[in-house]
Amino acid sequence: MKYLQHGGFQHREPMRLTLGLSLAFLAGLWLTGFGMYFQRMGLSPESVRAYYLGSEDGFSNPRSYASMLETAHVHFGMMALVLLLLTHLVLFAPFSDRNKKLLVWAAFGTAFLEEGSGWLVRFVSPGFAPLKTLSFLAFQAVLGGLIVALGLFLRSGAAEESHPQHHHKRH
Numbered sequence: 001m002k003y004l005q006h007g008g009f010q011h012r013e014p015m016r017l018t019l020g021l022s023l024a025f026l027a028g029l030w031l032t033g034f035g036m037y038f039q040r041m042g043l044s045p046e047s048v049r050a051y052y053l054g055s056e057d058g059f060s061n062p063r064s065y066a067s068m069l070e071t072a073h074v075h076f077g078m079m080a081l082v083l084l085l086l087t088h089l090v091l092f093a094p095f096s097d098r099n100k101k102l103l104v105w106a107a108f109g110t111a112f113l114e115e116g117s118g119w120l121v122r123f124v125s126p127g128f129a130p131l132k133t134l135s136f137l138a139f140q141a142v143l144g145g146l147i148v149a150l151g152l153f154l155r156s157g158a159a160e161e162s163h164p165q166h167h168h169k170r171h
Contacts, residue, residue, distance in 0.1 A: 016154050019089070023151050026082065030143050037136055045129035052122040052129075063122055072115060079111045086146040093153045107146060110139035 041051040054062040087104045095103070113135035120128035 020151070020154055022085070023147055023154070026086070026143075027147050029082065030140065030147060033140060033143075043133050043137075045126075045133070048121060048129035048132045049126045052118055052132075053126060063118075065123075068119065068122065072119075075115050079115070082143075083107045083111060086143075086150065089150050089153075090146060093149060103142070103146065106138075106142045110135055110142050114139040 041047040117132040
C-alpha cells in the first residue's frame with residue numbers, strides 16, 4: 001500500500017508487472033465492450049430503439065425490466081470496481097489536480113449515462129436513443145484514455161528504473 005500512497009508503484013518491478021497485466025485485462029474489457037455493443041446494435045438511433053423496444057422486422061421483443069435490472073446490477077458493481085481502480089491510479093500520474101478531477105468525473109459520469117440511457121430509451125422515450133450512442137462512445141473514449149494514460153505512466157517508471165540517474169558523492 002505504501003507504494004500506491006507515495007506514488008512509487010511505477011518504480012517497483014513486481015507492482016508494475018501486476019498493474020500492467022491488470023491493464024492488459026482491462027484493455028480486453030474495453031475491446032469486448034465494443035464487440036458486445038455492436039453485436040446488439042449500431043450507432044444509429046434506429047438500431048438502439050430496435051434493441052430496447054423490440055422490432056417486428058427483426059422478430060425481437062422489447063427488453064424486459066427483469067433482464068435490464070439483472071444487467072444493470074452486474075454492470076454497476078463491475079464498473080464501480082474498474083473505475084475505482086483506474087481513477088485511483090490516475091491520481092498518482094503527473095496531471096494537475098483539475099485534470100485528475102475531470103478524469104474522475106468523466107469516467108463515472110459517462111459510465112452512469114451509458115448505463116442509464118438504455119433505461120431512458122426503454123421506459124421514458126425512444127428519443128433518448130442518440131444519448132445511448134453518444135454516452136457509449138464517450139465512456140469507451142474515457143475508459144480507453146485511462147488505460148493508455150496509465151500504461152504510459154507505468155512505462156515511464158520502467159524507463160526511469162532502467163536508466164537511473166546516479167549521483168556520486170565526493171569524499
